[in-house]
Amino acid sequence: MNDVLLKVDDVRKEFPTHSKEVVQAVAGVSLEVHKGETLGLVGETGCGKSSLARCMAHLYDVTSGSVWFEGHEISKLSRKAMRPLRRDVQVIFQDPYGSLNPRRRVGSIIGDPFAIHNIASGNERKKKVQELMELVGLNPEHYNRFPAEFSGGQRQRIGVARALALRPKLVICDEPVSALDVSIQAQIINLLSDLQREFDLTYVFISHDLSVVRHVSDRIAVMYLGKIVELAPTSELFGQTRHPYTRALLSALPVADPDTADSRQQIILGGDIPAATNPPTGCRFHTRCPKARLDCTAEEPALEPVLDDKPDHRAACLYPLTVGEDLSTAVPDLKAS
Amino acid sequence: MTAAIEMVDVLEEPKAIEGRSPFSLALRRLRKDKVAMISLAVIVLIVLMAILAPVFAAVTGHPPNEQYRDLGLTPDGLPRGPNGTFWLGTDDLGRDVLVRIAYGARISLLVGVIATAITVVIGVVLGLAAGFLGGITDTILARLIDVVLSVPFLLVAIALVSVTGPSLTVTVLVIGCFSWASVARIVRGQVLSLREREFVEAARSLGAGDRRIMFVDVLPNVIAPVIVYTTLLIPVVIVTQATLSFLGLGLPPPTPDWGGMISESQNYYTTAWWFILFPGLALLVTTLAFNLFGDGVRDAFDPRADRT
Amino acid sequence: MAMFLIRRIGHGILVLWLISVAVFALFFVAPSNVAQTLAGRQGTPETIALIKHRLGLDLPVWQQYLHFLGNAVKGDLGYDYYHQVPVTHIIGQALPITVSLALGAAVLWLALGVFNGVISATHPRSLADRGLTLFALFFYSFPSFLLGLLLLYFLYFRLTLSGFGWFPAGGYSPLAGGIGPWFQHLLLPWIALALLLAATYTRLTRGSMLDVLGEDYIRTARSKGIRESRVVVVHGLRSALTPVVTQFGIDLGQLIGGVVVTETVFSLPGLGQTAVTAINQQDLPVIIGIVLFASAAVVVANILVDIGYAVLDPRVRLH
Numbered sequence A: 001m002n003d004v005l006l007k008v009d010d011v012r013k014e015f016p017t018h019s020k021e022v023v024q025a026v027a028g029v030s031l032e033v034h035k036g037e038t039l040g041l042v043g044e045t046g047c048g049k050s051s052l053a054r055c056m057a058h059l060y061d062v063t064s065g066s067v068w069f070e071g072h073e074i075s076k077l078s079r080k081a082m083r084p085l086r087r088d089v090q091v092i093f094q095d096p097y098g099s100l101n102p103r104r105r106v107g108s109i110i111g112d113p114f115a116i117h118n119i120a121s122g123n124e125r126k127k128k129v130q131e132l133m134e135l136v137g138l139n140p141e142h143y144n145r146f147p148a149e150f151s152g153g154q155r156q157r158i159g160v161a162r163a164l165a166l167r168p169k170l171v172i173c174d175e176p177v178s179a180l181d182v183s184i185q186a187q188i189i190n191l192l193s194d195l196q197r198e199f200d201l202t203y204v205f206i207s208h209d210l211s212v213v214r215h216v217s218d219r220i221a222v223m224y225l226g227k228i229v230e231l232a233p234t235s236e237l238f239g240q241t242r243h244p245y246t247r248a249l250l251s252a253l254p255v256a257d258p259d260t261a262d263s264r265q266q267i268i269l270g271g272d273i274p275a276a277t278n279p280p281t282g283c284r285f286h287t288r289c290p291k292a293r294l295d296c297t298a299e300e301p302a303l304e305p306v307l308d309d310k311p312d313h314r315a316a317c318l319y320p321l322t323v324g325e326d327l328s329t330a331v332p333d334l335k336a337s
Numbered sequence B: 001m002t003a004a005i006e007m008v009d010v011l012e013e014p015k016a017i018e019g020r021s022p023f024s025l026a027l028r029r030l031r032k033d034k035v036a037m038i039s040l041a042v043i044v045l046i047v048l049m050a051i052l053a054p055v056f057a058a059v060t061g062h063p064p065n066e067q068y069r070d071l072g073l074t075p076d077g078l079p080r081g082p083n084g085t086f087w088l089g090t091d092d093l094g095r096d097v098l099v100r101i102a103y104g105a106r107i108s109l110l111v112g113v114i115a116t117a118i119t120v121v122i123g124v125v126l127g128l129a130a131g132f133l134g135g136i137t138d139t140i141l142a143r144l145i146d147v148v149l150s151v152p153f154l155l156v157a158i159a160l161v162s163v164t165g166p167s168l169t170v171t172v173l174v175i176g177c178f179s180w181a182s183v184a185r186i187v188r189g190q191v192l193s194l195r196e197r198e199f200v201e202a203a204r205s206l207g208a209g210d211r212r213i214m215f216v217d218v219l220p221n222v223i224a225p226v227i228v229y230t231t232l233l234i235p236v237v238i239v240t241q242a243t244l245s246f247l248g249l250g251l252p253p254p255t256p257d258w259g260g261m262i263s264e265s266q267n268y269y270t271t272a273w274w275f276i277l278f279p280g281l282a283l284l285v286t287t288l289a290f291n292l293f294g295d296g297v298r299d300a301f302d303p304r305a306d307r308t
Numbered sequence C: 001m002a003m004f005l006i007r008r009i010g011h012g013i014l015v016l017w018l019i020s021v022a023v024f025a026l027f028f029v030a031p032s033n034v035a036q037t038l039a040g041r042q043g044t045p046e047t048i049a050l051i052k053h054r055l056g057l058d059l060p061v062w063q064q065y066l067h068f069l070g071n072a073v074k075g076d077l078g079y080d081y082y083h084q085v086p087v088t089h090i091i092g093q094a095l096p097i098t099v100s101l102a103l104g105a106a107v108l109w110l111a112l113g114v115f116n117g118v119i120s121a122t123h124p125r126s127l128a129d130r131g132l133t134l135f136a137l138f139f140y141s142f143p144s145f146l147l148g149l150l151l152l153y154f155l156y157f158r159l160t161l162s163g164f165g166w167f168p169a170g171g172y173s174p175l176a177g178g179i180g181p182w183f184q185h186l187l188l189p190w191i192a193l194a195l196l197l198a199a200t201y202t203r204l205t206r207g208s209m210l211d212v213l214g215e216d217y218i219r220t221a222r223s224k225g226i227r228e229s230r231v232v233v234v235h236g237l238r239s240a241l242t243p244v245v246t247q248f249g250i251d252l253g254q255l256i257g258g259v260v261v262t263e264t265v266f267s268l269p270g271l272g273q274t275a276v277t278a279i280n281q282q283d284l285p286v287i288i289g290i291v292l293f294a295s296a297a298v299v300v301a302n303i304l305v306d307i308g309y310a311v312l313d314p315r316v317r318l319h
């Protein structure tokens, strides 16, 4: 496809720890984000979503691999060389309290992108900022207030306004609604989708909550322990689930739904998420997978189309699920035969 | 993106009125603090006394260094107590204690303000650099801070002044060069935690460079603790200056200065109480006023510390 | 823990070494006329040169430094210029005085500060709280020499005049000469020092007590019907004291080289006064020895505080 906006190629991100071990936050991820789509990224807290997002925006240097934006590699650019590209790639952060400087006025926070890129100053900047505030549903007269004087939802609107100030091409939303009340989550999601239509935006939408991601995404990537385990168009991910982990996530959704007919049976995963410093061998999911077999502990499955899937539906599993397969009765069998 | 969730997009009502900064909130709290306001009034009076010192000299007709050997001393050569001519008495050389106290205020305040300013500027810049830049810069600065904080300050100050000879500049420099480390340590600690805050990352994602982040995003967040520390540092500096003077390392005589006056009065405290009492009182009232005011500033900027 | 200790001690040694370089550079580069003084007014250039040679002052500064450092590592800080007494011996003579002063004052200021802090914290915003805070700040604002002179005036001069010669005008009486005279000579300096320092402890205790008393487990203890005084003392104070202990360690370390004024006012020949005398006589080995010794006291105290902190509070990460 030639409408690829962002390409992530075998990216790894490791963090040193105080002992000699390293945390493998992102352990070899490859994916593409297409122009105009919303790619959902879902996985349990700590699986590496934020780290991947920061690698995508080149806020982190990748440990290995590369990130390409519009055909140019950005993952090795210096901070200075990256600066002009920052206009095109923006991030909306999870914490609407932490991501706004408490000591600065909202007008100046939203005006930051204009100031940093020398685009507008003085009254012109103020006008642009007030337009933005109106656009995201804030009262422009609150220009001189401080973040503490706004509610959580309003603060997230401030974050949205700041991210959209320079009309970016790609917006990475790292759990933009996770910190908000459910009723307010809907408002922010609606706002984001309105803005996407209006400005032709491409989103990477991150959440630990599959039900949130599902409503907004064209495609969804499911992440487990630093790796993508399944990547498919939304309807296929729900209708033809291939990976046992995806199935487990689906089964935990609160309401049974026609799409997820074969996953009504709740699947409770055994065991804890393994430490990211010492991931399991072979398939990283084998310590909790109901279908695990002995070779799962040795062979690492690649992320590729399985069974009769189309090329845009990929899963990383040695024993992928068939449609209608009942996972709730499966038991792992790790003994040598 | 399909917005499946239909929901009225209500504007949530904002919580407070127009643009009240954390700073102006603190000022409001400070203004309501009676003790702090009284202390501030006292500080203003002392500043006025320092500015108007020549007026004291003109009204009494006694220049600060003029020795009245007949009028100002008893026949046995002892200081005279407070009377119509010398309102607060005279010192061992027959000089007017009141006028000298007024002039002494100039020294105390001058050193207090200038040395504190130097301290704070050096401390904030180095603390900011160490905390924000990290790496080798931080390693070196952190060791330097340790060194300065481990040295017995007063001993080294005395030794330095004894080598260079006493002067206002030396006093200010010695105090400034030894006190910055505590400011730097406070600022560094603050910056280390601020650096990890998401708004710094947000600024980076917008394309802001180190310098902009340091001064536009981080600096405003360390100002409150710095203000608190600064108000509490002024009295410490004033006492240090007086202490150096008391040990004979202040200003070369006959320049009037409170620590020096107290030192000169030591041999007379059995016979001329006014000679030690009034300069001592001036010094004590000044430091007390600054400390009480500083305490109020601390409570105003960190209301948590004073909640019930 | 072992790694942490090693790194901490390594830092301490580095800091001390840097201080030795700085102090050496400072004093040896500054013009000095010790040899002149020692030779007396009639000293010929030859005698002066001889004295300089004997003291090693004719060598380049860096050689003098290396010589000094080599000896210092072996615990030899050199000899004083005037009587050729080992500096370590001089420090050994003065140290018990300074330590007596610091420790005795510490008992007083801890008792005073913690007690007042607890009263303040348990009755926040009451008259007692305000009164005690004001009391603490009042003495905290005192320049130490002024407080010393004041105590001397009222408790020595006025009392003696009225026929109660309880306190001497100053000076030191070693413990070997009886605990009574030792105590008598030190009581005023102790009071002077303790009143100055108590304020910090009142504030620290008050602050951390207020924090702790607001925490869940204290509320739980209260709701279980445990007596208030028991809640305060057993549950509150114990955890509130961590910052107090930290500050205490730091203050004690600093007092070793920092009671110059109190020692001067009360004529106590401790480390501070000895150093001041040495400074007046430009007796460099003594100055440098005492400065380094006092710095070492601070460094060691800080390491002990860090260790204590790590042991007391498992949340502290060691790095």
Ligand SMILES: Nc1ncnc2c1ncn2[C@@H]1O[C@H](COP(=O)(O)OP(=O)(O)O)[C@@H](O)[C@H]1O
Binding pocket: A015, A016, A023, A024, A025, A043, A044, A045, A046, A047, A048, A049, A050, A051, A052, A276
């Ligand atoms: N700056 C960091 N330093 C060390 N470890 C980190 C850092 N950021 C994240 N991690 C670790 O990497 C893993 C993935 O974290 P993160 O990307 O934040 O996950 P998510 O956003 O999915 O919750 C976690 O184990 C986390 O502890």
Ligand code: SF4
Binding pocket: A243, A244, A245, A283, A284, A285, A286, A287, A289, A290, A291, A292, A293, A296, A301, A316, A317, A318, A319, A320
């Ligand atoms: S590869 Fe094996 S362990 Fe991994 S998900 Fe598939 S079946 Fe489960």
Ligand SMILES: [Mg+2]
Binding pocket: A049, A050, A051, A094, A174, A175
């Ligand atoms: Mg995250």
